[in-house]
Amino acid sequence: MSVIGITFGNTSSSIAVASGDSKVDVIANPDGDRAIPSALSYINSDEYHGNQALSRIIRNPESTVVNFRDFIGKKFSEINDKFSYGAKPQDDNDSIIYQINGEKISVSDLAAKHFKQLKLAAEDYIGKEVEGAVLTVPTNFTEHQREEIIKIAEKAGLKILQLINEPSAALLANLSEDNKLDQDKIYVVGDFGGIRSDGAIISVRGGVMTILSTLHEYGLGGDLLDDSLSEFFAKEFEKKYQVNPRKNNRSLAKLKAESIVVKKTLSNVQTSTCSIESLAEGFDFHTSINRLRYELTARQPLSKMTEFIEKLIEKAGLEPLDIDEVLLVGGSSNTPKLASNISYLFPESTKIVSPSLDSQALDPSELIARGAALQASLIQSFDESEIKESLQPIVVNTQHLNKPIGIKDSEGKFQPILVAETAYPIKKSIEVTNGESSSVVVELYEGKRTIKETVVERQPESEEEEEDDDSDESDEEPEIKKEVVYEVGTKLAELGLNDLKPNAKLEVVVNITQNGVLHLTGRELKQGGQVVKGEITSN
Amino acid sequence: MSSIVLPSGKVDGFKADHKYSTPTRRPIEPVGRYFLAHASRTLRGHTWSEFEKLEAEKNVKQIEKNEDDDLGDEEQSEELLEHDPREWKTANLYAVLGLSHLRWKANEDQIRRAHRKQVLKHHPDKKSASGGLEHDSFFKIIQKAFEIMLDPIKRKQYDSIDTINDPKPPTKSKDYDFFEVWTPIFESESRFSNKQPVPKLGDINSTKDEVDQFYTFWSKFDSWKTFEFKDEDVPDDTANRDHKRYIERKNISNRKKLKQEDNKRVIDLVERAHNEDPRIKLFKEQAKKEKAAKKWDREAGSRKAAEEIAAKKAAEEEAAKKAAEEAAASKANSKKAKEAAKAAKKKNKRNIRNAVKDNGYFGDESKATTIDADVDLLIEKFDDIRLGEVANKVKDQDASSVKQILQDVAKELASAGSIDVSHLKYFN
Ligand SMILES: Nc1ncnc2c1ncn2[C@@H]1O[C@H](COP(=O)(O)OP(=O)(O)OP(=O)(O)O)[C@@H](O)[C@H]1O
Ligand SMILES: [Mg+2]
Numbered sequence: 001m002s003v004i005g006i007t008f009g010n011t012s013s014s015i016a017v018a019s020g021d022s023k024v025d026v027i028a029n030p031d032g033d034r035a036i037p038s039a040l041s042y043i044n045s046d047e048y049h050g051n052q053a054l055s056r057i058i059r060n061p062e063s064t065v066v067n068f069r070d071f072i073g074k075k076f077s078e079i080n081d082k083f084s085y086g087a088k089p090q091d092d093n094d095s096i097i098y099q100i101n102g103e104k105i106s107v108s109d110l111a112a113k114h115f116k117q118l119k120l121a122a123e124d125y126i127g128k129e130v131e132g133a134v135l136t137v138p139t140n141f142t143e144h145q146r147e148e149i150i151k152i153a154e155k156a157g158l159k160i161l162q163l164i165n166e167p168s169a170a171l172l173a174n175l176s177e178d179n180k181l182d183q184d185k186i187y188v189v190g191d192f193g194g195i196r197s198d199g200a201i202i203s204v205r206g207g208v209m210t211i212l213s214t215l216h217e218y219g220l221g222g223d224l225l226d227d228s229l230s231e232f233f234a235k236e237f238e239k240k241y242q243v244n245p246r247k248n249n250r251s252l253a254k255l256k257a258e259s260i261v262v263k264k265t266l267s268n269v270q271t272s273t274c275s276i277e278s279l280a281e282g283f284d285f286h287t288s289i290n291r292l293r294y295e296l297t298a299r300q301p302l303s304k305m306t307e308f309i310e311k312l313i314e315k316a317g318l319e320p321l322d323i324d325e326v327l328l329v330g331g332s333s334n335t336p337k338l339a340s341n342i343s344y345l346f347p348e349s350t351k352i353v354s355p356s357l358d359s360q361a362l363d364p365s366e367l368i369a370r371g372a373a374l375q376a377s378l379i380q381s382f383d384e385s386e387i388k389e390s391l392q393p394i395v396v397n398t399q400h401l402n403k404p405i406g407i408k409d410s411e412g413k414f415q416p417i418l419v420a421e422t423a424y425p426i427k428k429s430i431e432v433t434n435g436e437s438s439s440v441v442v443e444l445y446e447g448k449r450t451i452k453e454t455v456v457e458r459q460p461e462s463e464e465e466e467e468d469d470d471s472d473e474s475d476e477e478p479e480i481k482k483e484v485v486y487e488v489g490t491k492l493a494e495l496g497l498n499d500l501k502p503n504a505k506l507e508v509v510v511n512i513t514q515n516g517v518l519h520l521t522g523r524e525l526k527q528g529g530q531v532v533k534g535e536i537t538s539n
Numbered sequence: 540m541s542s543i544v545l546p547s548g549k550v551d552g553f554k555a556d557h558k559y560s561t562p563t564r565r566p567i568e569p570v571g572r573y574f575l576a577h578a579s580r581t582l583r584g585h586t587w588s589e590f591e592k593l594e595a596e597k598n599v600k601q602i603e604k605n606e607d608d609d610l611g612d613e614e615q616s617e618e619l620l621e622h623d624p625r626e627w628k629t630a631n632l633y634a635v636l637g638l639s640h641l642r643w644k645a646n647e648d649q650i651r652r653a654h655r656k657q658v659l660k661h662h663p664d665k666k667s668a669s670g671g672l673e674h675d676s677f678f679k680i681i682q683k684a685f686e687i688m689l690d691p692i693k694r695k696q697y698d699s700i701d702t703i704n705d706p707k708p709p710t711k712s713k714d715y716d717f718f719e720v721w722t723p724i725f726e727s728e729s730r731f732s733n734k735q736p737v738p739k740l741g742d743i744n745s746t747k748d749e750v751d752q753f754y755t756f757w758s759k760f761d762s763w764k765t766f767e768f769k770d771e772d773v774p775d776d777t778a779n780r781d782h783k784r785y786i787e788r789k790n791i792s793n794r795k796k797l798k799q800e801d802n803k804r805v806i807d808l809v810e811r812a813h814n815e816d817p818r819i820k821l822f823k824e825q826a827k828k829e830k831a832a833k834k835w836d837r838e839a840g841s842r843k844a845a846e847e848i849a850a851k852k853a854a855e856e857e858a859a860k861k862a863a864e865e866a867a868a869s870k871a872n873s874k875k876a877k878e879a880a881k882a883a884k885k886k887n888k889r890n891i892r893n894a895v896k897d898n899g900y901f902g903d904e905s906k907a908t909t910i911d912a913d914v915d916l917l918i919e920k921f922d923d924i925r926l927g928e929v930a931n932k933v934k935d936q937d938a939s940s941v942k943q944i945l946q947d948v949a950k951e952l953a954s955a956g957s958i959d960v961s962h963l964k965y966f967n
Contacts, residue, residue, distance in 0.1 A: 139602065140603045142648075143648075143652075144648050162569070164568070164569065164570050168570050169570065172570050175571075176571070181571060181572075181573060182573070202568070207571060207572070207574075207576075208567050208568075208571075208573050208574055208577055209567065209568035209570065209571065209574070210565050210566075210567050211565075211566075211568060211602050212602070213602060371570070374571075375570050375571070378572060379575075390569065390575070390579075390582070391569055392592070392595075393566075393592065393595040393596040393599070394581070394587050394591060394592050394595040395569075395578050395581045395582060396566045396567055397564050397566050397567075397595045397596065398564065398565070398566075398567050398577075398581075399562035399564050400563045400565050401559070401560075401562055402560040402561065402562060402563055403559070403560045405559060407545070408546060409543050409544055409546065410544040410545060410547070412546075415543050423577070424562075425577075425580060425581065431543075432543040432544065432545050433542075433545070434544070434545055435544040435545075435547075437545075437547030438547075439547060439548060439549045439550075440545035440546060440547050440548065441546055441547075441548040441549075442545060446559060446560060490557050490559075490560075491556045491557060492555070492556055492558075493553065493555045493556050493557075494550055494554050494556065495550065495552065495553040495554070496548070496549060496550030496551055496552065497545075498549065498551075506545065514585075516562065518559060520553070532552055533553060534552075535555070536555045536556075536557070536558060536559060537559075538558055538559050538560065538561055539558045539559070
């Protein structure tokens, strides 16, 4: 049985397949593309898909459809056709249709055809029939949109095993890579696509993910970067030939297509050429641009993307200090400048996962599809009713601790056992000791978040330099390093362990059951050792 | 890990101090193997009561802030909660679903979601679990409302009569802002129009055409309202056929009556708005002004001729007056000049005579009378110009010069034949 993971973006889609040992392959379609443009074009009763469709937008815009994913399950009055570069969506009794070669085609039909093509590409690669798929959607897809997209996929012959959220899929792929799921951390997942940006703050507790907060910005994405480049090239062309290339759609489409190529090239190397045959009035255009110039040109959208991450954290009521890792996802996250800008928002202790900062990082364009494939392989052995049962609200909607719970050590420090946002039921234990004392107390506390500031002595970079510009010296403020430290807050309970030998091995267990009862156990880790227990409940 | 050392102290057994903070119910992400473990842990050996399941759906912290998130959250009034389910038709069915802010605007999706919320809130299982009364009367109304709302025909029937909260026109003769009051009224009535879109009321700057179109549309308003919802229940029993038919007929005629009343209501509404529309007044005034302006234009020809005649007459009068004034002035001037000339002559004559006298008659005082007679004769023969000349010449001259001047003049006059030399006794 083969199951696959699919991500369907407005700009591009990817399919991936996981083998038993959790190795994931992102599948290239017959054109050799792993990021398959979500585009369809109909010319003389032939259907073109992916890049073949996208390239037709220059010559046949009216029969080429792009950027329609977000229209699924929406009414005409609810959508914005700003990014419908090819055929424009039209109002058909408030449902959305396209008029292609004189025929009406609905968004669902288009999406179904797209799914069919993806399925074909997957089967072509695997050599077997695809029996099921895990599909990803943005977190703000409505219930209705989720139902719709499942129907559409099934109409296309794709059985949807499960629908999962894009950021969770991306994080799953990232954490599965080197088994980091069991580390309790708070992640920012920043997904920068073509025509939208999506952010999520996800806590991982005992391997279970919870989305704490999200943010979405429609219109912010790689398209804006393309536009900045297009405008840059247009200006240069105009200067050279005194011809305005923005006047006709075909020139604009050519500019855009080449800008995308240049943009992607500049993610990898420092300079790129740009050549467009017959850009306008028969003039060819050849030039080159370096990364720095591009970054200047696209400064505005790039800084908006950075601000987007700032807003996401703010909206969650958190601070950059609270974030352990930032996972950059989506095609636009390949942009080195974006990754470095974002890294400046965070303290050094926060890790930024992006290919330009971390050569180990997976391709951000592929993360979501990989996660979907992993999930598909995980659940492929379950039958439908089992999956359904696991997705019931009673299973999924779980209680989460508001504050960390832990114990006080002999120095009065708070030692967490369960961190905030841990979902229960949960059971966790830590090993402790009594040191030299024969009687000790296990004091259970809630942690209190504080911010510890430490002044970092600045190392003068070099003696000479300091002498050179002493004007700078007076401006320099001592650098203050901040970190989140939990101190003991409210005391919840205590228990005593007495008559112990020095340095005995002890264990403290905290177990919160489904109904919210917290069982605290302290015990001696030896045959027939003492055990003390008690329980408390929540407010 | 084992490096954590517990604080020393002597406590016997376990002591609870405090409850831990209220947890937050959030959906976890159903992905990854740890989730699967969580699911099987949660499900293993458990059967969940309906109530527990409902609980798990409730109060879940929603991350995606949809504008519709608090859909159905509105509280029902005590009265509504106590409503007799047999009389469900008289309950405000949108309020029952917690949708009274949307009413006819609620779409199917919103209705479903709001209904779901009501079920969670008012499910009889839940009520009994929370120690409430075991009664499901309100729940029955919820289900009835949901049924009506999802059936397009029944919903139309209900929407037709759900007008209690529609905006109403103000009491007459009260001062009010026309647009503020009427815009929502027409907007709300628009929903009943068979023809869509319905023209909007507009504002004070709307053109006459727009306003005319608006009233034309509304004066022919064609509404889809239908009044089945007000029907009296038709008895089920087949035994009493006549009674059944009677009720049916009564219902039909009642519907017709209500429909007529409603049509009349719209006509009155439109008429009143038209009467009180400040734009209509404005257009009337404007029309009046335009008419006056047209009349003015029409009479322009004759008015112009009359104006020209009047102007000509005025000009002529003016000219005549001016001429008269000038004549008078010049007349006055010549008189003055004559008088001045006379005075000048006199003065000149006197000056000449005096010049002779003052110079002692040129030493011939004995002949003074003769000389005076000759001077007088000469002076009489001088014209005005010569008089002036001579008077000027003799002025301040000595005796011989004066004598010479006069002799020369005499000679001149004689040669000109204007004086008879014989008449001159001295200057000859
Ligand atoms: N190597 C690269 N460097 C820079 N940008 C890239 C690179 N590869 C892809 N992109 C850009 O990423 C964007 C597409 O990203 P992605 O495939 O994640 O979008 P999507 O999720 O399909 O679209 P959307 O966000 O519009 O729904 C495009 O603007 C594309 O040009
Ligand atoms: Mg995306």
